[in-house]
Amino acid sequence: MSLPSKLLITFSSLLLAHACYSAHEHSLLSTTHPSPSSPASPSTSPSGTTTTGSSLPLDITLETLISVSLLLLGIVSSGWELKPISLRSYAGMLERGSVFPDGVDGKTTVRGRGIFDGLEDRPGFLDIRKQREEFAQWIKTHGDS
Incomplete structure (x- = not known):
């Protein structure tokens, strides 16, 4: 594995870990505080809990896609x-x-x-031709005695 591919794998892994952490923090913040774009009354799910229904921001989505692409590129370039x-x-x-x-x-x-x-x-392979030749030689030497 070459040094550039190792560096690319390390960098993209750190970038992916940061994107996962950002997505986790966003999910925690969006459930405790209503988002400003949502109405004052949050929707109610069938289980009775209230959800705000916010989606992941574009920067976290792009960071995830870029980090996964770079990680795949690093893994492929490090191959034999x-x-x-x-x-x-x-x-x-x-x-x-x-x-x-x-x-x-x-x-x-x-x-x-x-x-x-x-x-x-x-x-351990039984060589029939060799054994047949050996038998023929044995017959010639021992004859009808």
Whole structure:
């Protein structure tokens, strides 16, 4: 993760926390004091409590939207390099021995044979052809004795 993306994530997180705090304070103030734009008689909800029905101010809404946008931009810019979508180019990169990050402590590994390594190295796989050849050799050496 690069330093600019870390700074952007930190700044936008602080901005989002401030927007949440402002929205919370606004909700507390709007329930204890009637807003000047609302009439003197507040509306009554079905439960019997009085509400003023004020909405969030535009500056808090814009601060929230900007901080979330900056946070998403910082998270996306801090990501790893994207791998190719097509299997052919990805397999070609693997077969050429390209370097890929492990994701653990920033270490990388070099893989060289391809994406089907697990199919090529099969411990415990019964090789019938090899056993047939061994049996044929055994028959030739021991004959009909």
